Amino acid sequence: MVSSGRPWGGAGVPGIYVVLLYDVLESLNLDASALLVGLGVSRDELLAVDRRVSMSLAQTVAERGVEMVGERGLGFRYARAMSITLHGPVGLLALSSASAQDALDAACRFLGLRAPFLEIHRTRQSGQAHLQLRSTRPLGIAHDFIIEAMLVGLVFMIEQLLESLPQGLEIHRCGPAPAWLMALRKEVGVPVCFDQEENALVFPLSALEARPRLADPQVAAIARQQCEMEFRQWRTEDEGVMARRIRSALQDHPAPLPSLQGMAERLAVSARTLKRHLQQAGLSYRQLQDEERYQQARRLLVQSENSISEVAYRLGYNDVANFSKAFKRWSGMTPSAYREKR
Structure with a gap:
């Protein structure tokens, strides 16, 4: 189950934006209730004043909406x-x-x-x-x-x-x-x-x-x-202190990025503690890794001397196809398409 966030007092996306997407799907005669299946939150709950949801939940809902509406x-x-x-x-x-x-x-x-x-x-x-x-x-x-x-x-x-x-x-x-x-x-x-x-x-x-x-x-x-x-x-409260420490450590770490266990050792905490703090913020370590890999990939791709295979290798991918698939998931386009647009 994806964390449904909490009332205002931390990072997240206003729940009313999810309600709006729900209503847009209903206007298209689609099953809007499918947006929230398994997420532990209802449309009525999202109408509460200043209700916010985690960014991971908001992204899940947005991706479901895209799949339902198509072109x-x-x-x-x-x-x-x-x-x-x-x-x-x-x-x-x-x-x-x-x-x-x-x-x-x-x-x-x-x-x-x-x-x-x-x-x-x-x-x-x-x-x-x-x-x-x-x-x-x-x-x-x-x-x-x-x-x-x-x-x-x-x-x-x-x-x-x-x-x-x-x-x-x-x-x-x-x-x-x-x-x-x-x-x-x-x-x-x-x-x-x-x-x-x-x-x-x-x-x-x-x-x-x-x-x-x-x-x-x-x-x-x-x-x-x-x-x-x-x-x-x-x-002050954006995604919790631990999430900020992890993001900072990932930004300072050269590719390939450390594993969950490696990051826990770097921050002098147990892997279980690190994971628990992230879950409370509605995040996962893989999500933070992907965010940093995406930023590093963009920086490397704009440098024409780096081939796409070299970028993939530097980011820790042994297979260029896997890197291309991941980059398209992050940005909506392939590495080669991204490079052509820059």
Whole structure:
């Protein structure tokens, strides 16, 4: 059974996001109850205020949703069903900010409170802002769904903030256009460009000066205080002390990464104690290993002097096929496809 998480007071994903996916599947006449089978949590429980679930449970649910929906644009459908108010104080802060720039700054700072598996990188190129989304951990077959939902969701949020979309706004996506695109493209409201080098939202810098229609300095100040309180608590309690120590040790350890027993010896605890701490945080040692292997693999693959077989060997794989299978599970694409996009 996968840990169902706990009320707010640690890392995780808001339960309301799982409820939203449940409802999207129901709207497609699918058996939404299959999402939660064996996970020890019900839809009603996830509706509780500030209920959170472990990231492993959230990923399991997302992967099940992708398998159930297939090629019907789950990310787009999920984003279309989401209102900015579902994001709690973070959404309220964005709505009441004095400018689109302030709303963007808030979204970037507090993204971890709502999507702790993603990060936003901001760059400026030729008068345009690029908001690039990157996963901070392997997302498996749910990768494309999550990235798609976030990018399209940001477009819909901008529309809610400003009442109309700024000219020149585009979505950039790595990989080829999906089969569902032609049927739903017009409903996205902005051009979606595929086979790009990034998963990003691109728009003119001038759009950052726009004023949200519900701008209110008093409301924004209160919402920011709430976000800052949650942020401090999240940073303090995120996945437990042991998980942070393991992540740090894995980042400092050259490939191949140590076994569970090897890590336990490094941290001067028993393997049983290490495993118990991780289970309490809704994690497993293999999950943390995979996260670090994914990061190391990405760094090695962008170096053209490393062949894919050399990258596989350095990461501890004796079989290139096994490495390719693992990398596709982490990123949604093969090592060679990832390298071609970089």
